[in-house]
Amino acid sequence: AAAEKGGYATFMEKEIHDQPHAVADTLLGRTDADGRLVLDEMSISEEQLKAVDRITIVACGTAAYAGMVAKYAIEHWTRIPVEVALAHEFRYCDPIVNERTLVVSISQSGETMDTLMAVKHARELGAITVSVCNTHGSTIPRESDAVLYTHAGPEIAVASTKAFLAQITACYVLGLYLAQLRGGSYADDAQSVMKELGGVPAKIEALLGQMGRVKEIAKFMADTRSVLFLGRHVGYPIAMEGALKLKELAYIHAEGFAAGELKHGPIALIEPGQPVFVVVPSPTSEHGLHGKVVSNIQEIRARGARTLVIAEEGDEAVVPFADEVIRVPATSPLLAPLLTVVPLQVFALWLSTAKGLDVDQPRNLAKSVTVE
Numbered sequence: 001a002a003a004e005k006g007g008y009a010t011f012m013e014k015e016i017h018d019q020p021h022a023v024a025d026t027l028l029g030r031t032d033a034d035g036r037l038v039l040d041e042m043s044i045s046e047e048q049l050k051a052v053d054r055i056t057i058v059a060c061g062t063a064a065y066a067g068m069v070a071k072y073a074i075e076h077w078t079r080i081p082v083e084v085a086l087a088h089e090f091r092y093c094d095p096i097v098n099e100r101t102l103v104v105s106i107s108q109s110g111e112t113m114d115t116l117m118a119v120k121h122a123r124e125l126g127a128i129t130v131s132v133c134n135t136h137g138s139t140i141p142r143e144s145d146a147v148l149y150t151h152a153g154p155e156i157a158v159a160s161t162k163a164f165l166a167q168i169t170a171c172y173v174l175g176l177y178l179a180q181l182r183g184g185s186y187a188d189d190a191q192s193v194m195k196e197l198g199g200v201p202a203k204i205e206a207l208l209g210q211m212g213r214v215k216e217i218a219k220f221m222a223d224t225r226s227v228l229f230l231g232r233h234v235g236y237p238i239a240m241e242g243a244l245k246l247k248e249l250a251y252i253h254a255e256g257f258a259a260g261e262l263k264h265g266p267i268a269l270i271e272p273g274q275p276v277f278v279v280v281p282s283p284t285s286e287h288g289l290h291g292k293v294v295s296n297i298q299e300i301r302a303r304g305a306r307t308l309v310i311a312e313e314g315d316e317a318v319v320p321f322a323d324e325v326i327r328v329p330a331t332s333p334l335l336a337p338l339l340t341v342v343p344l345q346v347f348a349l350w351l352s353t354a355k356g357l358d359v360d361q362p363r364n365l366a367k368s369v370t371v372e
């Protein structure tokens, strides 16, 4: 078993370290020599894909957060409206779906019953269905019109890590492919984004090499009873994913919020000593989002929060308001989730370990949820 874990103590730790490969392998073979996207496996006609006027992503848990991240990117690149539905809600909300709707399911296992039922329902309604899946030959891809496999390799730990990064990557590939196919204003950018994505695995690798301080923070925080996570734009689903990891692995009350929601309620939770992770948008983000989140950090710090700030290398604006700064390599804003989630995974792993819990098999959870 030690060999299966690649020398790490747990599958989760190994799988966190597999992430550079998960992203690189998911990109592999999806561009031609000129860097243009080619999706040979996309067994849906170009005409059908060009006619798509709405995308609905269906997934559960971490896969749904990958979908939420993807929504920002796919809408930006394709200008097709994208909705993200929790798969178990989708069937019961009288969804607006027809033959021009592309329903993208995201599932690591390919066996999640809620997601499978959503896909079947979408097909009944006439939608075109694409499965983003990590498990060859599993049920959801078989029930879909086409499949875009993530190549994360087998994920054994119940808490999903490398599959999440691979799911975001595959959804980006899909979004860029659609942009290229439809020839909108971002069609020409597809190649340059793919190029930048190609550089992300090395950045994840570098980031993994500097997680020592996060491990220490996690150990100090073994007695913490509640942790909040804030993020904005693509950082918002990352905040929720960070909270989910902590709930699952360390059984700690954790909530992820959109930073802009703070003053609409959650700021009332801030009391002296409350730990808050903040996923800071890249300083190059549009619409001054970076400055807005820095103000949020200032506001919660003034009320006594202990601020654990995830910020890009070179972002000095956060320093005066941060109790801890966790650095991530610089990227375009849309690619940042592939990096900012890593310290949150590492934090949950080591906090769970510090509490003496079973990292790979958290209580009450199953790796794949095959019942509704």
Ligand code: AGP
Pocket (backbone or CB within 6 Å): 060, 061, 062, 063, 106, 107, 108, 109, 110, 111, 112, 115, 158, 159, 160, 161, 248, 365, 367, 368, 369
């Ligand atoms: C994540 O850590 C989970 N354990 C869980 O939320 C998972 O992502 C969800 O159940 C979906 O699973 P799937 O990707 O296999 O469909």
